[in-house]
Amino acid sequence: MDEQIGKEVIVTENLKKTYHDNGIPVYAVRGVDLTITRGEFTAIMGPSGSGKTTLLNLISGLDTPTEGKVWLNSKLVSEMTGNELSDFRRDNIGFIFQAYNLIPVLTVEENVEYIMLLQGVPPEERHKRVLKILEEVGLVEMIDRKPPQLSGGQQQRVAVARAMVAKPAIILADEPTANLDSETSGELLDMMRKLNESTGMTFLFSSHDPIVIQRARRVITLTDGKISNDKIKR
Amino acid sequence: MIFKFAYRNILRQKRRTFFTIMTMTVGFTLAAIIIGWTDGSYNLIIEKFTRAYLGHIQIHYQDYLEQPTLYKNIDNYREVGKKLDELQTAESWAPRLYAAGLVSVGEKSTVGQIIGIDPILENKATGFHKQVKKGKTISKTPAKQVVIGKVLAKTLNASIGDTLYIVSQAADGSIANDMYKIIGIVESDDQMKDRMAIYMHLYDAQKLMVLENRVHEIVVMVEDINKVDEVVSQIENSLNNSQLNVLPWMEVNKSFYATMQMDKESNNILSYVVMLIVGIGVLNTVLMAVLERTREFGVLKALGTRPLQIFILIIVEVLIMTIASIVLGAILGTAANYALSHYGIKMPVSYDLAGVTFDTLISEVNLKSIVFPSVLVILAALLVSLFPAVYAAKTEPAKTMRFH
Numbered sequence: 256m257d258e259q260i261g262k263e264v265i266v267t268e269n270l271k272k273t274y275h276d277n278g279i280p281v282y283a284v285r286g287v288d289l290t291i292t293r294g295e296f297t298a299i300m301g302p303s304g305s306g307k308t309t310l311l312n313l314i315s316g317l318d319t320p321t322e323g324k325v326w327l328n329s330k331l332v333s334e335m336t337g338n339e340l341s342d343f344r345r346d347n348i349g350f351i352f353q354a355y356n357l358i359p360v361l362t363v364e365e366n367v368e369y370i371m372l373l374q375g376v377p378p379e380e381r382h383k384r385v386l387k388i389l390e391e392v393g394l395v396e397m398i399d400r401k402p403p404q405l406s407g408g409q410q411q412r413v414a415v416a417r418a419m420v421a422k423p424a425i426i427l428a429d430e431p432t433a434n435l436d437s438e439t440s441g442e443l444l445d446m447m448r449k450l451n452e453s454t455g456m457t458f459l460f461s462s463h464d465p466i467v468i469q470r471a472r473r474v475i476t477l478t479d480g481k482i483s484n485d486k487i488k489r
Numbered sequence: 490m491i492f493k494f495a496y497r498n499i500l501r502q503k504r505r506t507f508f509t510i511m512t513m514t515v516g517f518t519l520a521a522i523i524i525g526w527t528d529g530s531y532n533l534i535i536e537k538f539t540r541a542y543l544g545h546i547q548i549h550y551q552d553y554l555e556q557p558t559l560y561k562n563i564d565n566y567r568e569v570g571k572k573l574d575e576l577q578t579a580e581s582w583a584p585r586l587y588a589a590g591l592v593s594v595g596e597k598s599t600v601g602q603i604i605g606i607d608p609i610l611e612n613k614a615t616g617f618h619k620q621v622k623k624g625k626t627i628s629k630t631p632a633k634q635v636v637i638g639k640v641l642a643k644t645l646n647a648s649i650g651d652t653l654y655i656v657s658q659a660a661d662g663s664i665a666n667d668m669y670k671i672i673g674i675v676e677s678d679d680q681m682k683d684r685m686a687i688y689m690h691l692y693d694a695q696k697l698m699v700l701e702n703r704v705h706e707i708v709v710m711v712e713d714i715n716k717v718d719e720v721v722s723q724i725e726n727s728l729n730n731s732q733l734n735v736l737p738w739m740e741v742n743k744s745f746y747a748t749m750q751m752d753k754e755s756n757n758i759l760s761y762v763v764m765l766i767v768g769i770g771v772l773n774t775v776l777m778a779v780l781e782r783t784r785e786f787g788v789l790k791a792l793g794t795r796p797l798q799i800f801i802l803i804i805v806e807v808l809i810m811t812i813a814s815i816v817l818g819a820i821l822g823t824a825a826n827y828a829l830s831h832y833g834i835k836m837p838v839s840y841d842l843a844g845v846t847f848d849t850l851i852s853e854v855n856l857k858s859i860v861f862p863s864v865l866v867i868l869a870a871l872l873v874s875l876f877p878a879v880y881a882a883k884t885e886p887a888k889t890m891r892f893h
Contacts, residue, residue: 356784358785358788360494360501
């Protein structure tokens with residue numbers, strides 16, 4: 256993994272997205288050129304409506320750009336469709352959502368192993384990896400519980416475990432601390448940073464939470480759909 | 490995993506799932522009863538109709554049925570009978586001779602149908618003696634006795650003990666006339682026979698019409714009416730006589746068979762209507778279940794679930810409910826059909842079908858009453874699930890969750 260550190264994992268080129276709201280064009284992203292290298296722990300900050308979420312959607316292939324290109328792990332994501340895109344997301348991207356978005360009818364273990372199940376990982380291997388990641392996020396004893404039986408912080412830890420267990424190239428997290436108190440947010444971010452350091456996995460956040468900004472090693476500021484500042488902390 | 494996921498999903502809204510399964514169960518049960526009842530009633534009608542007189546199979550000389558005449562007859566009927574006796578699938582057989590003539594009692598006269606029967610064989614095949622409601626049946630040996638239909642007796646103002654005169658033209662062109670003693674009155678379910686028939690010993694009829702050792706018809710009863718076509722082939726092979734026509738009851742009385750089939754079809758339409766109502770109920774449930782989970786489908790797609798996998802998930806959810814309803818419906822439908830097959834439902838007014846009178850409707854427990862509704866329920870459920878399943882599969886993650 257260390258040999259890969261520093262290699263480009265996300266590249267966007269003149270990325271644009273225009274929505275139409277009742278016929279009126281809304282320029283959400285206006286030409287973003289961005290390069291994220293492997294192992295980064297980066298936050299995209301900016302006020303509401305600055306285009307943070309749209310940018311993450313475009314990078315992950317959840318949305319298609321109006322113009323421009325997105326490469327993820329050297330693959331041109333912006334031109335992928337259908338099953339190719341589904342499979343690419345499954346194998347290369349881990350998602351952490353603001354509202355956790357765990358599947359309520361599945362247990363913690365089943366939620367975490369879901370992606371590996373799609374990948375066809377054998378049951379013993381799945382169970383082993385689930386136990387390992389739950390141990391790292393401190394939730395082994397909650398393995399048989401279902402999401403409604405967990406606190407918000409615990410659910411977000413499960414979401415982190417789900418995002419990381421399949422060892423994707425990048426973890427995309429949109430406002431991961433928005434529903435958590437500051438103490439839980441701090442603990443969660445510390446845990447993610449530790450995982451980033453131990454695994455070399457790339458983390459890209461969208462957030463305006465100071466706790467996230469404080470812990471990020473690189474902070475990109477987005478204003479009106481454009482990068483207005485890009486700062487690497489020393 | 491998909492099964493486990495689907496199973497847990499349908500348990501999310503227990504009450505809704507319960508009512509959906511109940512809707513399908515009621516639909517299944519109704520369809521099972523409609524089919525059981527239809528088959529039971531029609532099989533009873535067919536059995537009654539064929540047992541009473543028609544027989545399951547008839548053997549004639551070539552095109553006798555199309556153009557019946559005295560001269561188109563079977564001259565070696567005992568040989569045919571021997572071969573029929575050798576067939577295990579042929580339960581019984583009976584020879585008949587037909588002729589028409591002017592009949593009179595005292596000053597009353599009318600046209601009648603003379604039917605020569607072998608009392609022993611006829612009783613065994615059709616239970617003729619049971620249809621004699623007044624007096625007695627024809628004796629085993631020829632004695633110039635006749636049994637006449639109830640309506641004919643009324644027309645001729647005839648009573649038991651009266652003398653019946655018959656005038657006709659014999660097969661050799663001579664005048665056939667003789668006197669017979671009325672010894673019984675027949676009251677069958679066949680109105681036509683009650684109005685026209687004069688039954689006499691086969692020997693007496695052959696003698697009257699100068700057709701010694703000849704008959705016009707041989708009826709055959711089979712053990713299983715559903716295998717009648719199979720027995721027809723066996724008889725054809727056994728007789729190996731191109732001059733004889735072996736026909737199943739469906740071809741002997743085509744109009745009766747067509748009426749049965751048409752009535753059955755119209756009852757099947759009832760099942761389709763029931764399933765249409767079930768389908769609308771299921772569509773409503775599945776659509777609700779899908780629409781309230783669009784965000785979840787968005788998450789699943791974001792995580793890398795293929796559209797087809799989401800489509801399958803919805804279909805499996807519907808199939809689980811469908812299978813539960815089939816199991817319940819099969820139990821309820823079979824129980825209802827079993828009860829109705831034993832007790833039946835007495836009609837307030839009896840009705841006539843192809844000259845046979847019926848007053849009770851009974852049901853039947855058969856495989857079709859389970860298989861047909863099962864196929865209908867599965868098809869209806871799958872059909873109405875297609876749209877919600879496609880809708881779920883096409884969920885756009887960015888639109889449904891906007892990353893939140």
